[in-house]
Structures are given as structure tokens and as C-alpha cells.
Amino acid sequence: MHTEKEAIETSPDIVIVAENLADVAAREALLDRAMGPKRRKKSSEKLRRGRRPSEGLALIARNAEGSAIGTVRLWDVRLGEGGPAALLLGPLAVDPSTKGAGIGSALMRQAIAEAARLGHRAILLVGDAPYYARFGFTTEKTGQLSMPGPYERDRFLALELVPGTLDGARGVLKAAGRKLGASVRKSPAAFAKSDVSSDSPSGSFTRPAGRLAR
């Protein structure tokens, strides 16, 4: 007999797809459930507010019923004034009822693969080093970089997609993503509707059959 965790790990029905407009409300509710209201006070939020995610890099995990059970988005940033371009990852979250089933890892691996495929050179994030180390994230190259607000230095991590990209990188991260339209910013409802790439690909990144990639 399968445990619940094994059932999810072996289910062929969980897919990772590009987020679309219909996912916004479910994604926000999922983030509230997984992270609580303080999520909006994070320094990373300063680099996301009023911006669209990097093109093609807002991903949702869906279960067999089509419900959103995981989310990850990546954002365009610059490393210091006039510095190189990079991505900031976050938030990453899965529905609390599906924790430990490999969905977070599958989202991370898909996000990293897509970012590399799209030509991005480095990904940064603020998060738990023991979790993100398994995907190659370390503090090794973030020592001369900083977030625009309070954060814990040992949680400020980076992964180079192109080796050497972060050599010599220094300064405060700056938002560099496509801005939400001015009219959109005035209305919270419209903001939520627009908080997703309007040109998200409709194609899915269905994971290979079998266990979710860990």
C-alpha cells in the first residue's frame, strides 16, 4: 500500500506549467497558507513590487484536479548600479498538505532549467541554505552583494548558471523587471490580475513520468 507521500511522488498527474491569469488568486491564497502575512514584508518584496516576473519564469504545480499546489517565480534584477543582470527567485511555496512530496524540488529544478534555457546567467535568493544547497545555491559569491533591506547574510544565496558570472559582483540588488502599467498599479484588483506575465507560454513543462525530480 502506498503512503500519501509515495502516492504524490509517483502520481503522473502533477504537472508544472507556466502560470496564467486564472492562477493568480489561487497562488496568492496558497502563499498566504504556506508563508503567512509576513511574506509581504520581506526585502525580496522590494525587488518584486510593481514588476512582472521574468518572462516565462512564473511556474505553477497543478494536481490532477487542476488546483495550484505549488508556486515559484523569478524576477529580473541588476547586481549593483550598472552591474550584470541576474534573477531573484521567490517566493517558492507548496501547499502545506503536500509538503515533503518532492513538489518544491520539482519546481526548483524546472525553474533552474527554464532560466538556463532562456539564457539567464545567475539566480539569487534569500532562503534556508540547507534546503537550497541541494540545488547548488551557496553564499560563496554573495559576500559583496546585498539586498535593499534587512536580511540574514547566511540566507543570501546564489547559483551561477554560467560559471564566473558572479566573480567580482558587488553592490545592492536593483529591480530590473518589466513594470506593471501605471493604471494597473492604482487598483489592487487590477494589480492582482496583472501580476503575471501576459505573455506566459501556454505550453506545459510536464515532468517526465515517474517520481518528481528531487
Ligand SMILES: CC(C)(COP(=O)(O)OP(=O)(O)OC[C@H]1O[C@@H](n2cnc3c(N)ncnc32)[C@H](O)[C@@H]1OP(=O)(O)O)[C@@H](O)C(=O)NCCC(=O)NCCS
Ligand atoms: C520549502 C518548501 C517549498 C519545500 O517544498 P517541499 O515540496 O515540501 O520539499 P521537497 O519535498 O521537494 O523536499 C523535501 C526535503 O526538503 C527538506 N526541507 C524542506 N524544507 C526545508 C527547509 N526549510 N530547510 C531545510 N530542509 C528543508 C525536507 O526535510 C526534505 O528533506 P529530505 O529530502 O532529505 O527528506 C515547502 O516546505 C514550503 O512551501 N514551505 C513554506 C514556504 C517557505 O518557507 N518557502 C521558502 C523556503 S526558504
